[in-house]
Amino acid sequence: MLTQKIKDKTVTVAVLGLGHVGYPMSTLFGKNGFQTIGYDINTQRLNDIKQGKVLLELTSILPTDEQEKQKALAEIKKNVQLSNSEEDLKNADVYVVDVPTPLKENETPNLVFLTNTCKAISMCLKKGNLVVVESTIYPGATEEIVKPILEESGLEAGKDFYLSFSPERIDPGNKKWSLELIPKIVGGINKESVDVACLLFSKIVAKVVPASSLQVAEATKMVENLFRSVNIALINDLSKFFEKMGIDTWETIAAASTKPFGFMPHYPGPGVGGHCIPKDPFYLLYKARKMGMNLEFVEEAAAVNKNMPLYVVHLIEDTLKMQNKSLRGSSFAVLGVTYKKDVLDLRRTPAKTVITELCKFSKDVVTFDPMTTESYGAKTGKTLEETIKNKDCIVLLADHAYFKENNLEDKINKLSPNCCVVDTRNFVDETKLKASILCRCLGKPVKSGQ
Amino acid sequence: MLTQKIKDKTVTVAVLGLGHVGYPMSTLFGKNGFQTIGYDINTQRLNDIKQGKVLLELTSILPTDEQEKQKALAEIKKNVQLSNSEEDLKNADVYVVDVPTPLKENETPNLVFLTNTCKAISMCLKKGNLVVVESTIYPGATEEIVKPILEESGLEAGKDFYLSFSPERIDPGNKKWSLELIPKIVGGINKESVDVACLLFSKIVAKVVPASSLQVAEATKMVENLFRSVNIALINDLSKFFEKMGIDTWETIAAASTKPFGFMPHYPGPGVGGHCIPKDPFYLLYKARKMGMNLEFVEEAAAVNKNMPLYVVHLIEDTLKMQNKSLRGSSFAVLGVTYKKDVLDLRRTPAKTVITELCKFSKDVVTFDPMTTESYGAKTGKTLEETIKNKDCIVLLADHAYFKENNLEDKINKLSPNCCVVDTRNFVDETKLKASILCRCLGKPVKSGQ
Numbered sequence: 001m002l003t004q005k006i007k008d009k010t011v012t013v014a015v016l017g018l019g020h021v022g023y024p025m026s027t028l029f030g031k032n033g034f035q036t037i038g039y040d041i042n043t044q045r046l047n048d049i050k051q052g053k054v055l056l057e058l059t060s061i062l063p064t065d066e067q068e069k070q071k072a073l074a075e076i077k078k079n080v081q082l083s084n085s086e087e088d089l090k091n092a093d094v095y096v097v098d099v100p101t102p103l104k105e106n107e108t109p110n111l112v113f114l115t116n117t118c119k120a121i122s123m124c125l126k127k128g129n130l131v132v133v134e135s136t137i138y139p140g141a142t143e144e145i146v147k148p149i150l151e152e153s154g155l156e157a158g159k160d161f162y163l164s165f166s167p168e169r170i171d172p173g174n175k176k177w178s179l180e181l182i183p184k185i186v187g188g189i190n191k192e193s194v195d196v197a198c199l200l201f202s203k204i205v206a207k208v209v210p211a212s213s214l215q216v217a218e219a220t221k222m223v224e225n226l227f228r229s230v231n232i233a234l235i236n237d238l239s240k241f242f243e244k245m246g247i248d249t250w251e252t253i254a255a256a257s258t259k260p261f262g263f264m265p266h267y268p269g270p271g272v273g274g275h276c277i278p279k280d281p282f283y284l285l286y287k288a289r290k291m292g293m294n295l296e297f298v299e300e301a302a303a304v305n306k307n308m309p310l311y312v313v314h315l316i317e318d319t320l321k322m323q324n325k326s327l328r329g330s331s332f333a334v335l336g337v338t339y340k341k342d343v344l345d346l347r348r349t350p351a352k353t354v355i356t357e358l359c360k361f362s363k364d365v366v367t368f369d370p371m372t373t374e375s376y377g378a379k380t381g382k383t384l385e386e387t388i389k390n391k392d393c394i395v396l397l398a399d400h401a402y403f404k405e406n407n408l409e410d411k412i413n414k415l416s417p418n419c420c421v422v423d424t425r426n427f428v429d430e431t432k433l434k435a436s437i438l439c440r441c442l443g444k445p446v447k448s449g450q
Numbered sequence: 451m452l453t454q455k456i457k458d459k460t461v462t463v464a465v466l467g468l469g470h471v472g473y474p475m476s477t478l479f480g481k482n483g484f485q486t487i488g489y490d491i492n493t494q495r496l497n498d499i500k501q502g503k504v505l506l507e508l509t510s511i512l513p514t515d516e517q518e519k520q521k522a523l524a525e526i527k528k529n530v531q532l533s534n535s536e537e538d539l540k541n542a543d544v545y546v547v548d549v550p551t552p553l554k555e556n557e558t559p560n561l562v563f564l565t566n567t568c569k570a571i572s573m574c575l576k577k578g579n580l581v582v583v584e585s586t587i588y589p590g591a592t593e594e595i596v597k598p599i600l601e602e603s604g605l606e607a608g609k610d611f612y613l614s615f616s617p618e619r620i621d622p623g624n625k626k627w628s629l630e631l632i633p634k635i636v637g638g639i640n641k642e643s644v645d646v647a648c649l650l651f652s653k654i655v656a657k658v659v660p661a662s663s664l665q666v667a668e669a670t671k672m673v674e675n676l677f678r679s680v681n682i683a684l685i686n687d688l689s690k691f692f693e694k695m696g697i698d699t700w701e702t703i704a705a706a707s708t709k710p711f712g713f714m715p716h717y718p719g720p721g722v723g724g725h726c727i728p729k730d731p732f733y734l735l736y737k738a739r740k741m742g743m744n745l746e747f748v749e750e751a752a753a754v755n756k757n758m759p760l761y762v763v764h765l766i767e768d769t770l771k772m773q774n775k776s777l778r779g780s781s782f783a784v785l786g787v788t789y790k791k792d793v794l795d796l797r798r799t800p801a802k803t804v805i806t807e808l809c810k811f812s813k814d815v816v817t818f819d820p821m822t823t824e825s826y827g828a829k830t831g832k833t834l835e836e837t838i839k840n841k842d843c844i845v846l847l848a849d850h851a852y853f854k855e856n857n858l859e860d861k862i863n864k865l866s867p868n869c870c871v872v873d874t875r876n877f878v879d880e881t882k883l884k885a886s887i888l889c890r891c892l893g894k895p896v897k898s899g900q
Contacts, residue, residue, distance in 0.1 A: 139695055169709060176711070183708040209708045212701060219697045220705040224713050226684060227706070234680045237747050238673065241738050245589055247669045251662060255670040256677070258633040258659045259619060261626070263674050264714045288691050297687050297750045304747050 002093060002128050002162070006200050009033050013200075014092035016117050018045055018082075020275065020345055021134060021168040022098030023054065024061055024179050029096075030079035031061065031072055032204045037092055038082045046082050056344060060178035090124045094200060097121070097133045097146075098168065100275060102347075107282045109138065111145060118149035125153040130162040132197055136225070136280055137165075138287035139218040147189070163189040164197035165214045167221035172274070172343045183207040187217025225280040226298060231266040232277065233301035236308055239268035239443030249443030250426045268443045270397050270424040271308035271350030273339025278305065278348040309353035312424055312442065316358070316393060319420045319440045325392055331364035333381070333388045333416075335408075336398025337372055341425075344371050351397045352376045358395075366391075370402040384408070389415040399425040409433055452543060452578050452612070456650050459483050463650075464542035466567050468495055468532075470507060470725065470795060471584060471618040472548030474629050477508055480529035481522055482654045487542055488532045496532050506794060510628035540574045544650060547571070547583045547596075548618065550725065552797075557732045559588065561595060568599035575603040580612040582647055586675070586730055587615075588737035589668040597639070613639040614647035615664045617671035622724070622793045633657040637667025675730040676748060681716040682727065683751035686758055689718035689893030699893030700876045718893045720847050720874040721758035721800030723789025728755065728798045759803035762874055762892065766808070766843060769870045769890045775842055781814035783838045783866075784828065785858075786848025788821050791875075801847045802826045808845075816841075820852040834858070839865040849875040859883055 005011040011034065015026035018040040026038040040046055048054050055062075063069045081088065089095070099113040114135060121131060131150060133142055142165040147157045157163040166186045170179055184201045186208050188194035198208045211217040239249040249268055257265045272278045281302040288295045317327050339349035346352075351367075355376040358365045365378035368387035373380050381387025384406055388394055394412060396403070409432035412421065420438040421428055430439045430447075440446065455461040461484065465476035468490040476488040490496055498504050505512075513519045531538065539545070549563040564585060571581060581600060583592055592615040597607045607613040616636045620629055634651045636658050638644035648658045661667040689699040699718055707715045722728045731752040738745045767777050789799035796802075801817075805826040808815045815828035818837035823830050831837025834856055838844055844862060846853070859882035862871065870888040871878055880889045880897075890896065 139692075139697055171711065174711065182710065185705050185708065207708070209705060211705055212698070215695065215697045216701050216705060219692055219695070219702045223685075223688065223702055223706040224709055226688070227681070227713055230680055230684045231677070233747055234676060234751075235673075237745055238676070241734075241741075241743055241745060242589075242669060244741060244743065245665065245669070245737075247589055247665045248662070251666050252669045252673055255635050255659060255661055255666060256673040258635065258657070259674055260632065261621065261624065263677050284691075287695075291691075291694060293691055293694065295687055295691060297683055297747075297754050300747045300750045301684075 002130060002196055003199060005093060006196070006203065009203070011093045012037065012091050013094045013096060014039055014089050015096045015098055017097065017099035018049060019098065019100060020057060020172060021170055023049060023057055024170065025096060025098055025134070026080055027058055027076050028061055028179055028204045030076040034079060036080045037088050038080050039084065039089060041084055043084055046084060050082060054344065060175055061180060086120050086123065089120060092124065094130045094132070095121045097131070097135055099135050101135045101137055103279045103282055108286050109283050115145065115149060118146050122150050122153040125150060125155055125161055127155060127160050130164065130196055130200065132164040132166050134166055134168040136167060136221050136276060136283065137218060138283040139215045139222065140287060142214045142218060143189070158189040158193060162193040162196045164193045165217045166197060166201065167217060172345055173341065180205050183209050185209050185211055185217050185220050187211040187214045189214055222280060222284050225276050226284065228277050229272065229281050229305060230301045232272055233304040235266045236268050237304050240311065243443055243445055246445040248445065269308065270312045270354060272305045273347065273349040274345055275347050309350040310357065312354050312422070313357045315440060315442060316395060316422050319422050319438060320393055323420055323438055327358070327361035330362055330392035331390070332358050332362060332366070333391045333394045334358070334365065334367040334378065335394065335396045335403060336400055337367050337369040337374055338398050341399045342401055346372060346374055354395065354397060369398065370400055385411060385415060388412055391416045391419050393420050393422060395422045396427055397424055399427040412437065452580060452646055453649060455543060456646070456653065459653070461543045462487065462541050463544045463546060464489055464539050465546045465548055467547065467549035468499060469548065469550060470622060471620055473499060473504065473507055474511055474620065475546060475548055475584070476530055477526050478511055478629055478654045480526040481511065484529060486530045487538050488530050489534065489539060491534055493534055496534055500532060504794065510625055511630060536570050536573065539570060542574065544580045544582070545571045547581070547585055549585055551585045551587055553729045553732055558736050559733050565595065565599060568596050572600050572603040575600060575605055575611055577605060577610050580614065580646055580650065582614040582616050584616055584618040586617060586671050586726060586733065587668060588733040589665045589672065590737060592664045592668060593639070608639040608643060612643040612646045614643050615667045616647060616651065617667060622795055623791065630655050633659050635659050635661055635667050635670050637661040637664045639664055672730060672734050675726050676734065678727050679722065679731050679755060680751045682722055683754040685716045686718050687754050690761065693893055693895055696895040698895065719758065720762045720804060722755045723797065723799040724795055725797045759800040760807065762804050762872070763807045765890060765892060766845060766872050769872050769888060770843055773870055773888055777808070777811035780812055780842035781840070782808050782812060782816070783831070783841045783844045784808070784815065784817040785844065785846045785853060786850055787817050787819040787824055788848050791849045792851055794821050796822060796824055804845065804847060819848065820850055835861060835865060838862055841866045841869050843870050843872060845872045846877055847874055849877040862887065
């Protein structure tokens with residue numbers, strides 16, 4: 001019986017999809033002594049993992065002590081078998097689905113990875129197995145989309161196999177709240193499914209929280225990410241207004257943060273990125289529309305955030321104008337390409353839009369990011385120095401620690417003493433820049449005298 | 451010099467406007483040994499204060515121990531002189547403005563109380579005085595509206611007198627975060643004004659936070675209250691969707707609240723009330739429009755919240771329909787009229803709209819609220835029992851502790867065994883109600899079988 005096998009850790013867990021969630025997830029099972037199959041159809045990704053190229057994504061679950069870390073890595077290597085063969089999946093008792101659930105061009109859910117994965121599972125599914133979906137989907141989707149495909153196996157969900165939805169809550173780069181410490185919401189198609197999935201996850205995370213239904217578990221993830229979408233939209237919207245009013249948004253947020261209740265700070269930025277915040281609203285909106293409901297407010301929030309990269313381009317244009325320059329013919333250095341600081345993740349990064357727009361006006365756009373060489377059609381600078389040398393405008397999009405560690409302000413002073421700087425993260429220390437350099441920050445007024 | 455007089459507590463403080471902010475504020479000055487003039491033009495309010503009728507508003511600043519409380523009240527009585535005479539204001543060194551800043555019919559700022567108060571102050575203003583505005587206003591208003599009126603005195607702000615804006619942050623009914631414990635943001639027209647206002651407030655609250663300008667202090671309050679407006683709008687919007695999806699919004703919020711970062715719970719309700727959340731967005735929108743900016747997202751949030759009372763009426767209608775009844779001709783008990791639990795405050799209470807709407811359809815609408823006899827045109831029940839007796843529908847709008855203490859569910863079972871209940875606060879314990887009673891809760895699906 002599955003319950004006993006989980007207790008004995010003799011269960012084999014297949015994690016399907018080894019992206020920013022599935023990779024750490026499979027590692028966590030392996031680290032805790034579970035025989036684990038890490039499955040992905042992308043052989044490049046499998047190779048990157050094998051070669052330790054994306055170890056950074058495990059930061060929050062590996063010990064910091066080097067000796068301990070090597071011990072954990074050895075245990076993981078012993079327990080986790082990487083594979084792109086569906087054949088290997090047949091040995092599993094538990095299937096954990098961590099595939100991307102992106103959007104189509106028309107902003108509706110693209111569930112092809114999810115459905116393909118479910119088809120693969122249905123080919124291997126055996127009586128008494130457990131299937132857990134962790135990928136973010138709209139409320140109702142596990143029952144409407146996942147269940148029928150799995151039942152093509154001839155087995156019945158809730159009777160012949162356990163079916164659970166348990167949303168991933170990983171926060172890339174968050175060192176305080178590692179995967180192991182974040183409580184895990186567990187919904188299921190019936191109580192038995194909730195119980196067995198709770199038992200499984202209780203072996204690898206500190207706390208499990210049973211939900212009364214699949215839909216509540218699905219909706220929980222939506223509530224969490226819409227909270228972020230809406231609050232980021234609010235502060236993005238306000239930052240434009242405050243900037244125009246001559247008010248420093250960042251100081252205002254710091255002041256508001258002294259309120260000990262009823263407030264949580266969010267910060268303006270060049271737009272939301274990553275796999276969740278930009279697209280989850282559209283998952284919810286898709287389902288709402290199918291039910292004949294308009295969630296205009298949620299829609300408006302998504303629109304505000306989606307428009308931010310273009311606002312940044314407008315800010316760049318406006319700043320150049322103050323120096324009697326224009327987008328056309330100016331040279332640009334774009335610093336930071338990933339969607340946020342100190343992560344490798346490029347998905348839906350606002351940098352893509354900003355760079356693409358700049359490239360429409362200028363052939364001299366160079367990007368630099370210590371995390372990636374992706375440049376979306378612009379040139380890729382080999383070094384920070386080379387990138388920022390003799391530029392008209394330096395745009396900071398991701399506030400990687402690297403830039404501070406490499407004294408960005410000093411380098412700008414030396415290499416582009418007559419440039420302007422557009423800072424979308426309140427990261428550049430203006431007081432360290434030469435007086436000749438015009439520095440504009442998103443959400444901050446232009447300094448008088450400039 | 452004012453600084454020395456504040457240090458010696460020989461300064462006389464006039465608090466203008468003794469409402470939900472000014473009354474506790476004047477009390478706090480008095481409690482801390484400052485000679486205080488509590489000024490209000492409303493003699494009814496002055497009498498209510500004198501006769502101890504609104505002592506509840508001081509809950510969070512009075513000691514709980516009865517002997518200590520009496521000692522504090524004696525000290526307050528000794529130090530605070532209540533007055534409606536402008537003549538008395540002449541003795542003050544410090545003027546603290548706590549008047550209402552409501553909206554006109556067309557949702558634009560009604561600043562008549564503020565301007566009249568400033569005029570009164572300008573008649574008494576002397577060199578070296580301090581004026582502090584605590585009333586919520588849009589960014590820029592202290593400089594644009596308050597300053598010119600005060601300068602009709604012939605004195606110059608920042609030179610002849612100190613001018614500060616320090617937003618009130620009181621949370622009525624919040625027992626944990628009393629007025630004394632909430633950090634106080636202090637902006638000023640110049641550094642001297644910030645310093646002297648900080649010194650003053652440091653004598654009565656635990657922490658002061660200087661802001662770099664009047665506008666930052668004004669904007670801080672906007673950010674705080676828009677945060678609430680927008681998050682309440684999100685959950686109100688989602689609750690309608692979840693209800694239709696068959697998802698329990700309240701369980702979902704509880705589950706999301708287990709996320710240890712990046713989330714703060716807000717709850718659906720019959721609409722926002724009180725003096726801040728419903729109107730502050732319109733203050734900001736007014737200023738933004740004047741500057742040619744559209745903050746559609748902020749506007750949409752305000753609209754979602756404003757529409758909630760009508761949604762509650764729709765929910766009532768829908769619930770009655772399930773019992774083959776209609777709004778027309780049904781009898782209603784409305785429980786809770788103030789804008790939230792356990793407060794006396796009626797300002798912008800959503801109950802007004804709900805009751806007014808119900809009265810359009812029925813002559814038998816009775817309200818009951820242990821805090822108030824206001825009934826907005828409906829009948830006022832003398833007791834809870836009398837109110838809920840033989841009703842078709844019992845609507846709970848404010849979740850006063852009184853209702854739990856008086857075993858609401860038992861009483862409903864006895865007095866209206868065939869009614870339906872519409873609960874907007876997830877307050878009524880359905881499991882305690884007879885099976886014959888249909889109970890609907892905002893944001894919760896209809897139970898199967900009903």
